[in-house]
Amino acid sequence: MSREMSLVREAHAKYICRVSAQSDSLEFALSEHLRLSGVYWGACALDLLGQLHTLDREFVVNFVKSCAQPNGGYAGNVGHDAHLLYTLSAIQVLALFDAMDELDEDAVMQYVQSLQNEDGSFKGDEWGEVDTRFSYCAICCSSLLGRLDQINLPRALAYIKQCENFDGGFGCEPGGESHAGQVFTCVGALAIGDSLELCSGETLSWWLCERQTPGGGLNGRPQKDADVCYSWWVLSSLTLLRRASWVDASALRAFILGCQDVDDGGISDKPGDEPDVFHTFFGIAGLSLLGTDGVPPIDAAHALPVSVMERLKRRRERRAAAATDAHTAGAAPTAAGSTAAVEGAGERTGDGVPTVSLKAFLDDDGCGGGGGGDDDEVGVGDVAKRRVAALWDAACKDVGFVKIVDHGVPAEIVRACWRSATDFFDRPIEEKRAVAMSDDYPYGYQGFGSEHLAASLEEEKNGDSAAQTSAVQTGDPKELFNVCIGASGDADAPTPRWPRQSEEMQAAWTEYYRHLSSLSSRLLRVCALALGLPETWFDAYMTRHRSVIRAINYPADEQPSRGQLRASTHTDYGAFTVLRLGGASADGLQLMRRDGSWIDVCLSSGEDCFVINLGDLMARWTNDRWVSTPHRVVNLTTGEERSSRRQSIAFFCNVNMDAKIACIPTCVDAQGGEKYPPITAGEHLLKKHWQTMAGNPCKSST
Numbered sequence: 001m002s003r004e005m006s007l008v009r010e011a012h013a014k015y016i017c018r019v020s021a022q023s024d025s026l027e028f029a030l031s032e033h034l035r036l037s038g039v040y041w042g043a044c045a046l047d048l049l050g051q052l053h054t055l056d057r058e059f060v061v062n063f064v065k066s067c068a069q070p071n072g073g074y075a076g077n078v079g080h081d082a083h084l085l086y087t088l089s090a091i092q093v094l095a096l097f098d099a100m101d102e103l104d105e106d107a108v109m110q111y112v113q114s115l116q117n118e119d120g121s122f123k124g125d126e127w128g129e130v131d132t133r134f135s136y137c138a139i140c141c142s143s144l145l146g147r148l149d150q151i152n153l154p155r156a157l158a159y160i161k162q163c164e165n166f167d168g169g170f171g172c173e174p175g176g177e178s179h180a181g182q183v184f185t186c187v188g189a190l191a192i193g194d195s196l197e198l199c200s201g202e203t204l205s206w207w208l209c210e211r212q213t214p215g216g217g218l219n220g221r222p223q224k225d226a227d228v229c230y231s232w233w234v235l236s237s238l239t240l241l242r243r244a245s246w247v248d249a250s251a252l253r254a255f256i257l258g259c260q261d262v263d264d265g266g267i268s269d270k271p272g273d274e275p276d277v278f279h280t281f282f283g284i285a286g287l288s289l290l291g292t293d294g295v296p297p298i299d300a301a302h303a304l305p306v307s308v309m310e311r312l313k314r315r316r317e318r319r320a321a322a323a324t325d326a327h328t329a330g331a332a333p334t335a336a337g338s339t340a341a342v343e344g345a346g347e348r349t350g351d352g353v354p355t356v357s358l359k360a361f362l363d364d365d366g367c368g369g370g371g372g373g374d375d376d377e378v379g380v381g382d383v384a385k386r387r388v389a390a391l392w393d394a395a396c397k398d399v400g401f402v403k404i405v406d407h408g409v410p411a412e413i414v415r416a417c418w419r420s421a422t423d424f425f426d427r428p429i430e431e432k433r434a435v436a437m438s439d440d441y442p443y444g445y446q447g448f449g450s451e452h453l454a455a456s457l458e459e460e461k462n463g464d465s466a467a468q469t470s471a472v473q474t475g476d477p478k479e480l481f482n483v484c485i486g487a488s489g490d491a492d493a494p495t496p497r498w499p500r501q502s503e504e505m506q507a508a509w510t511e512y513y514r515h516l517s518s519l520s521s522r523l524l525r526v527c528a529l530a531l532g533l534p535e536t537w538f539d540a541y542m543t544r545h546r547s548v549i550r551a552i553n554y555p556a557d558e559q560p561s562r563g564q565l566r567a568s569t570h571t572d573y574g575a576f577t578v579l580r581l582g583g584a585s586a587d588g589l590q591l592m593r594r595d596g597s598w599i600d601v602c603l604s605s606g607e608d609c610f611v612i613n614l615g616d617l618m619a620r621w622t623n624d625r626w627v628s629t630p631h632r633v634v635n636l637t638t639g640e641e642r643s644s645r646r647q648s649i650a651f652f653c654n655v656n657m658d659a660k661i662a663c664i665p666t667c668v669d670a671q672g673g674e675k676y677p678p679i680t681a682g683e684h685l686l687k688k689h690w691q692t693m694a695g696n697p698c699k700s701s702t
């Protein structure tokens with residue numbers, strides 16, 4: 001492979017830092033009027049290269065603040081006038097640096113609102129030029145602040161619709177010629193407004209893919225030369241229209257890489273030209289959309305890294321939760337939402353658990369994606385799947401926890417299982433004991449404190465800190481019911497033991513088990529792509545799986561002490577756990593970060609999501625590329641009030657017991673090292689089980 005055919009990451013990072021520092025250069029002088037946008041292009045490119053920290057955060061944030069104007073907008077540079085273009089850049093830069101608190105959101109929104117015309121269009125500034133670019137800026141600003149409701153969005157979208165042309169493209173005003181830059185602003189705005197159906201996706205996608213020239217690059221309109229920045233304008237639009245596969249991805253990649261200055265860094269508009277920060281950013285952003293060269297995914301509508309968008313979303317969720325603080329104890333399995341922290345139980349941190357949509361993996365046989373080498377066309381689903389996989393890999397390396405939405409499990413199925421679990425725990429204790437776990441049946445009912453008594457006593461003797469000791473003295477205050485049903489059609493599956501007269505429960509739990517088994521297979525396909533394996537790599541490991549449903553009941557506590565553990569610190573054993581939290585039980589689950597501090601897992605109120613955490617088996621299988629994170633459940637109720645009853649339902653995904661768990665080929669480290677010898681999944685589980693029984697307080701059984 002020639003040198004030009006790979007992304008020279010270090011050179012580009014150095015180039016951007018050099019240009020930002022050289023305030024006496026020609027380049028710097030030329031971009032004086034749009035300095036704030038220049039900062040955004042440079043910072044966003046550096047973030048995609050994993051090098052944002054090389055910029056001086058304080059200096060940049062102060063510069064942004066110095067561009068703020070009394071009318072609420074931002075100017076392109078100090079002493080200039082506010083404009084929507086730079087107001088968007090300001091928000092984007094602050095988002096990149098996690099400095100959104102520096103923004104006067106009300107003032108910005110007032111400024112944005114003030115520029116909307118009667119017909120829905122937007123002026124760029126108080127002087128009044130109208131352009132669909134400004135509609136995009138206004139809509140994108142409002143979206144990043146979570147305040148789309150504060151502009152007249154329907155009118156704004158209707159105006160954009162008026163700028164549509166017969167070729168499917170868009171112009172800057174009604175009747176204006178189609179141009180790829182304009183198309184992006186219109187498609188981006190429609191996407192943010194969740195109204196893509198307003199454009200003719202098919203016709204427009206034809207127009208867009210015809211922008212590809214014989215040299216592989218993309219142009220802005222017919223008869224024009226290819227230019228690196230159109231890699232972004234065209235491909236982001238096609239990505240939003242779900243037709244990214246209509247361009248020849250490897251030819252486009254080669255064009256972008258051919259515009260690099262491999263010696264001094266930077267990317268130019270076309271091969272041989274002088275690089276600039278603008279084309280350096282849009283070139284790297286284009287590679288991000290292609291999913292190549294290790295560039296992390298970018299949000300095609302907001303032009304910010306997906307990781308930054310996730311952080312913004314968590315920030316909004318935290319604020320919404322703080323505002324409503326919806327404590328709906330013991331109710332529906334979807335509602336939850338407190339961010340309260342336990343005093344003395346660790347530093348207060350936000351929820352660092354990413355949310356991932358599985359939409360791209362629904363209704364799929366797994367044949368569409370995954371296998372692709374460089375020459376492969378990037379399939380429609382492929383790009384979306386690779387994004388999910390990239391997010392997944394990052395989350396599994398970093399936190400070991402992920403929230404999933406668009407998971408494909410119908411809400412009625414969850415509700416029915418949830419209700420019958422509550423009914424089960426409400427039965428008399430004799431009926432529950434009749435299905436108790438025993439030596440010959442490793443599932444069934446487990447009563448209060450049965451798991452960690454030995455460990456608790458040990459800790460009491462050692463005289464730990466007051467909070468810890470009181471927490472463990474009583475053992476885990478919870479009861480459990482476990483069932484293993486096995487894969488459909490597996491004749492060797494264990495026969496579940498049910499309580500008497502529980503036909504409804506059996507039906508509901510079996511349905512839930514089936515749905516969670518398919519969900520687990522879907523998740524293993526995400527895992528496969530995330531690990532660089534063929535998408536169906538794990539399928540063979542699930543043919544006779546021994547996954548377990550466990551319902552957990554934390555009864556109401558008469559005299560709860562704040563910080564008391566409802567479930568002591570442990571890691572899960574198996575491949576991963578799919579957890580359904582409900583009532584107010586989400587605001588007690590905490591995960592331990594690498595530095596030993598605790599993070600509250602937060603669910604936004606009413607969101608239909610599952611929380612996934614990896615187990616020890618997956619950590620071992622991946623040679624510790626992925627982490628199995630210690631977690632616990634604490635009581636958050638204060639003072640003398642009665643703490644409410646809480647329930648959750650875990651699905652422990654356990655692969656075939658005879659599956660050989662040897663280091664996954666793509667996880668062997670650089671020196672060819674494998675940390676663990678092969679073991680069967682069954683042996684692994686058994687080993688973990690005995691460790692628990694021997695009183696290791698950090699492990700719980702599945």
Ligand code: 3PZ
Pocket residue numbers: 030031034037227229269276277278279
């Ligand atoms: C460039 N601007 O009007 S500009 C821009 N262009 O301020 C910034 N592709 O001459 C840089 N061409 C380089 N650093 C170019 C931003 C333009 C786009 C020009 C361009 C890009 C081919 C000729 C408009 C967002 C914001 C602004 C634009 C597009 C998108 C120029 C010419 C124009 C401009 C700046 C420098 C070097 C950089």
Ligand code: ZN
Pocket residue numbers: 227228229230269279
């Ligand atoms: Zn260009």
